[in-house]
Amino acid sequence: MDFRISAKAMRVFRGFRGGAFVSDNAGFLKIVGQTFMPGTPYMLRGGGLASYTSGILTNVPDSDVPQEFALIGYSSADRWQHLMTDTLQGRMYNSTHGGVYDMSVGRSGAQFPSALSGLDANDCGPFYTWGEVADWQTGSICVYFGQANGKTTGTFRIATRTAIGALKQGDYDCLICSPGDTTMIVWAHCPALGAAPIDWTALQAISTPILSTTAQRILWEEAEPPLQTFTAPKVMNWIFVRDERYFLQ
Amino acid sequence: MSKPTPCPVSPRAAYVWRGFKSTTMDYKDFVQFLGSVFIPACALLQPRAGLRAYLPTMIPQPNKPGGVPDQTALMFWATPCAHDEATVTLAVRVYQNLHGDAYDMTRSKTQEQPITIAGSIGALAPEQPYYLNEDDADWMLGTTLHLVGARPDNLSSQLFLTRAGSWASSLHTDRPDGVDGALIVCGNDYVAAWIHCGEEARPSAHAALSDLAASAIPVFWDVLAPLAIKAGLWDNWPGLDLSTTPALNIQLERSLT
Numbered sequence: 001m002d003f004r005i006s007a008k009a010m011r012v013f014r015g016f017r018g019g020a021f022v023s024d025n026a027g028f029l030k031i032v033g034q035t036f037m038p039g040t041p042y043m044l045r046g047g048g049l050a051s052y053t054s055g056i057l058t059n060v061p062d063s064d065v066p067q068e069f070a071l072i073g074y075s076s077a078d079r080w081q082h083l084m085t086d087t088l089q090g091r092m093y094n095s096t097h098g099g100v101y102d103m104s105v106g107r108s109g110a111q112f113p114s115a116l117s118g119l120d121a122n123d124c125g126p127f128y129t130w131g132e133v134a135d136w137q138t139g140s141i142c143v144y145f146g147q148a149n150g151k152t153t154g155t156f157r158i159a160t161r162t163a164i165g166a167l168k169q170g171d172y173d174c175l176i177c178s179p180g181d182t183t184m185i186v187w188a189h190c191p192a193l194g195a196a197p198i199d200w201t202a203l204q205a206i207s208t209p210i211l212s213t214t215a216q217r218i219l220w221e222e223a224e225p226p227l228q229t230f231t232a233p234k235v236m237n238w239i240f241v242r243d244e245r246y247f248l249q
Numbered sequence: 250m251s252k253p254t255p256c257p258v259s260p261r262a263a264y265v266w267r268g269f270k271s272t273t274m275d276y277k278d279f280v281q282f283l284g285s286v287f288i289p290a291c292a293l294l295q296p297r298a299g300l301r302a303y304l305p306t307m308i309p310q311p312n313k314p315g316g317v318p319d320q321t322a323l324m325f326w327a328t329p330c331a332h333d334e335a336t337v338t339l340a341v342r343v344y345q346n347l348h349g350d351a352y353d354m355t356r357s358k359t360q361e362q363p364i365t366i367a368g369s370i371g372a373l374a375p376e377q378p379y380y381l382n383e384d385d386a387d388w389m390l391g392t393t394l395h396l397v398g399a400r401p402d403n404l405s406s407q408l409f410l411t412r413a414g415s416w417a418s419s420l421h422t423d424r425p426d427g428v429d430g431a432l433i434v435c436g437n438d439y440v441a442a443w444i445h446c447g448e449e450a451r452p453s454a455h456a457a458l459s460d461l462a463a464s465a466i467p468v469f470w471d472v473l474a475p476l477a478i479k480a481g482l483w484d485n486w487p488g489l490d491l492s493t494t495p496a497l498n499i500q501l502e503r504s505l506t
Contacts, residue, residue: 035342042339047483082485089482092290095282096343098350224339 002248004135005050007128009077012178013110014185015068018102025059031100032056032068033228040072041225041240043093047083048075048246051136053187053215055143055235065147065210066108068101069185071176073136075246077112113176116161124157126178129164130188134174137242140195141215142172143235144186146207159206160184166202171195183210211235256503257387258301260380261329263363265434267318267441269356276310279319280495282351283307285488290347291324292478292499294340299331300324301503302388304443304473306395307495313468314399316438318357321397323432323443325388329362363432366421372410373417373435381421381431388430392448393473393498396458397441398465406437412464413440419460425453433461440465473498 021028037054044052051073060067074080083090101108113126148156160179164186167175171190178185184207188198200212215237218226225238270279288305295303302325308318326332335341348354363378373379400409413435420431427450433442442461444454451472462470477500480486489497 031346035339035346039339039343043343086485086487087483088286088289088293088480088486088488091286091488092344092347092482095286095350096346099346099348099354 001244003050003137003242004133005073005075006077007132007134007174007176008112009050009074009080010113010128010136010176011072011074011080011110012113012126012176013068013070013072013108014066014178014180015070015108016063016066016102017100018108019099021100022102028067028100029056029058029230033230036096036100037236038225038227039096040093041220041238043089044072044083045240046243047087047089048079048243049073049240050075050242050247052238052240053136053141053235054238055145055185055211055233056230057145057210057233058230061147061210064180064182066180066183066185069145069178071136071187072110079246116164119161121158124179126176127161128174128176130169130175131173134189135191136174136189137237137239139189139191140193141235141237142188142190142195142198143211143213143215144184144198144200144203144209145211146184146203146209148182148207156180156182156184156206160203163202163206168199170198172198253390253500253503255387255390256301257385258325258327259329259385260363260383260430260432262301262326262331263378263380263432264324264326264332264361265363265378265432265441266320266322266324266361267357267359267434267436268320268322268351269353270319271351271353274351276319279351280307280491283320284491287347287351288491288497288499289478289480289488290344292501293482294344295335296501296503298335298338298341299327300501301327303499303501304388304393304395305497305499306397306469306473307491308397308469309495314438316436317397317399317468318439318441321395321441323388363434366417369414369418371414372407373414373433375406375410376434376436378432378434379417381417381433382424382429384429386430386445388445389498389501389503392446392451392454394444394446394451394454394458395442395469395471395473395496396462396467397439397469398462398467400438400440401466404464409437409440409464410435413461416461416464420457425457426450428454428457469496471496475500
């Protein structure tokens with residue numbers, strides 16, 4: 001089986017607290033750890049989910065910083081489209097966010113990334129580089145979450161692209177970046193477990209790291225994925241059995 | 250689906266839902282969401298966690314005052330504790346997060362568990378559901394009549410609650426033959442009641458509801474239609490069309506439990 005997927009089939013998610021959780025950080029951390037994160041592979045595994053890498057900040061420095069961030073990989077973008085519109089399970093998953101996240105325009109949401117090489121100056125969505133095809137569930141994932149240094153209105157996204165271009169790829173086969181007005185979230189994937197971390201110095205020239213870590217593997221071995229309790233920032237790479245029907249044999 | 254095995258449960262295991270749609274959603278979108286996601290999700294996910302009957306009703310909008318809910322539902326669980334115990338399952342917790350998208354939870358989050366009408370004198374407590382007899386019943390089978398009415402403008406809330414209480418006490422002490430279950434909840438501006446019976450007792454159940462309807466302006470008054478959901482969670486399926494079938498007694502796959 002080949003479980004590698006295109007970066008164009010990865011949903012890149014940024015989540016801000018919303019609803020009753022705007023002023024309830026503990027409640028937000030609980031519902032994310034006990035329901036939303038384990039619920040994602042639980043709900044979507046049978047429909048073609050290929051990988052799920054989720055991250056949480058336990059205390060966000062200001063309201064412009066997303067508290068949750070994730071890569072949600074599907075066997076294809078068409079498969080995602082089918083799931084979310086034509087099946088009850090997909091519609092249900094897609095509809096669970098409103099009570100927990102701020103879903104207003106410009107806040108929480110997910111997008112497919114575009115190739116960095118094809119971006120124009122006005123593009124502001126997520127992008128990928130280094131390579132397009134990877135199996136994000138296996139291997140290592142290195143994560144950097146930075147906040148812009150000083151006032152950068154309107155320039156930080158472009159500066160982020162330039163800084164990404166200065167990173168050394170090494171053995172890594174794909175990098176995905178979610179650039180914001182004042183924040184950047186970067187995931188880099190290496191097919192090998194235990195890969196040496198990325199040197200993020202080029203990003204630190206324009207941003208202050210909020211989080212720089214390697215994703216922790218979370219094995220789904222029981223009837224339900226393991227629940228999470230968050231006392232510190234954490235990035236998790238969820239390991240689950242994929243449905244072979246949706247992948248290349 | 251094979252003929253279901255009767256599965257009577259206590260009225261104390263009922264949950265009585267009155268939902269007001271989110272202010273950010275128009276009624277057409279509300280109906281679309283409940284039909285394509287919310288109601289089938291409840292019907293397919295929760296029997297495994299102990300749901301035994303599910304009877305949702307969309308309330309017609311023409312002439313419906315704002316104080317009357319946009320949707321009602323009865324849910325019967327295997328035991329009075331089963332609803333709360335169900336939240337240990339991830340599927341149920343995920344399902345519960347659907348509420349925030351569709352409902353105005355400030356108005357919809359009211360008491361759902363009924364108490365007995367026995368010993369109650371005078372006015373009903375507003376927004377407190379009551380069951381009117383103690384018998385176990387299988388609400389998924391048989392016939393269920395449902396009335397939703399608005400408080401008439403010339404009736405004070407207190408008198409409205411008193412009349413509803415009088416009706417409930419009367420049905421409790423003088424239950425029509427063939428009726429094995431009844432529930433009522435009354436707010437300051439609406440009343441909702443359900444009577445469960447065998448098909449042969451439908452005329453007497455209807456007559457009993459007529460007495461309650463005389464104290465209200467009926468907004469919905471009908472039999473809930475049995476409906477089996479033929480699709481699964483991963484099927485290519487658009488969901489239920491609640492604009493054509495707004496009042497349902499979902500035929501659950503209880504054999505899965």
